[in-house]
Amino acid sequence: MLGKLTLLLGLGMTTMASAQGAAPQNENWTKPFPPFRIIGNIYWVGSYDLATYLITTPQGHILINTGVGDTAQQIRAGVEQLGFKITDTKILTATHGHFDHVAGMAELKRLTGGRLLVSEQEKPLLESGGKADFRFGGTAGARFDPAAVDGTFKDGEKISLGGTEITVHHHPGHTKGATSFTLNVQERGKTYRVIIANMGSINPGVTVSGMQAYPGITQDYARTFLAQKDMRIDVWLASHAGQFRMHEKYKPGDAYDPERFVDPAGFLAAVLRLEKVYLDQLARERNAK
Numbered sequence: 001m002l003g004k005l006t007l008l009l010g011l012g013m014t015t016m017a018s019a020q021g022a023a024p025q026n027e028n029w030t031k032p033f034p035p036f037r038i039i040g041n042i043y044w045v046g047s048y049d050l051a052t053y054l055i056t057t058p059q060g061h062i063l064i065n066t067g068v069g070d071t072a073q074q075i076r077a078g079v080e081q082l083g084f085k086i087t088d089t090k091i092l093t094a095t096h097g098h099f100d101h102v103a104g105m106a107e108l109k110r111l112t113g114g115r116l117l118v119s120e121q122e123k124p125l126l127e128s129g130g131k132a133d134f135r136f137g138g139t140a141g142a143r144f145d146p147a148a149v150d151g152t153f154k155d156g157e158k159i160s161l162g163g164t165e166i167t168v169h170h171h172p173g174h175t176k177g178a179t180s181f182t183l184n185v186q187e188r189g190k191t192y193r194v195i196i197a198n199m200g201s202i203n204p205g206v207t208v209s210g211m212q213a214y215p216g217i218t219q220d221y222a223r224t225f226l227a228q229k230d231m232r233i234d235v236w237l238a239s240h241a242g243q244f245r246m247h248e249k250y251k252p253g254d255a256y257d258p259e260r261f262v263d264p265a266g267f268l269a270a271v272l273r274l275e276k277v278y279l280d281q282l283a284r285e286r287n288a289k
């Protein structure tokens with residue numbers, strides 16, 4: 001059970017079986033990766049696979065997502081290696097509240113004093129340390145240090161700091177409050193529309209035709225795919241490096257290039273692929289009834 005959870009949350013990467021009750025592990029989740037500038041004021045400070053985005057502004061930083069293990073210290077080291085101060089972080093947020101993206105949130109709050117903002121539907125997940133999840137609420141290995149939420153946002157609202165304006169998009173299904181973020185970045189006279197997407201993947205054990213703990217899941221996934229297919233973006237980023245094929249597009253030491261992660265076709269293809277997985281699973285479940 002835990003092995004399968006690890007495998008799917010980690011998008012099929014190599015896994016190490018964990019002892020009963022211990023936190024699931026995936027070597028690529030904790031494997032360090034050198035921090036680097038993605039585009040404009042957006043930097044990667046995550047591990048090899050788990051995305052953590054640092055967005056800098058003259059009035060402080062925004063951090064999106066954490067990893068697992070000693071992630072908070074790794075993130076701090078990454079931020080400092082780039083020449084910034086972790087204590088300048090004003091806002092913390094997440095693409096969704098599964099442990100592989102928020103396990104370090106409580107510690108990062110203590111470390112930075114930043115305010116934790118999440119979608120209103122995701123708040124119970126963060127504050128229960130994962131117990132409120134419709135799928136993994138009863139899985140001990142998926143728990144994390146609960147983090148108090150300081151504010152919530154709704155679909156279409158904006159997070160603003162120091163001249164940077166981020167629009168939040170409620171993209172539920174994977175979790176009830178899953179969120180994508182978009183922002184425009186000006187670089188070398190060009191405007192790039194950037195998405196930090198929460199892709200609509202489906203975890204094992206999830207029934208997309210409806211679950212008691214998540215009656216609206218069918219419509220939520222459908223709406224998310226519809227919305228994502230309609231988005232006009234240039235730069236595609238996501239919750240896992242593997243989801244947007246970061247390691248094919250960038251190797252440590254490569255020169256800064258704002259065009260590097262421009263991939264609207266790749267984003268659309270990934271959304272269509274995930275939608276097909278969802279539709280096929282939905283058809284199978286309905287046929288079996």
Ligand SMILES: [Zn+2]
Nearest residue numbers: 009096098174
């Ligand atoms: Zn997840």
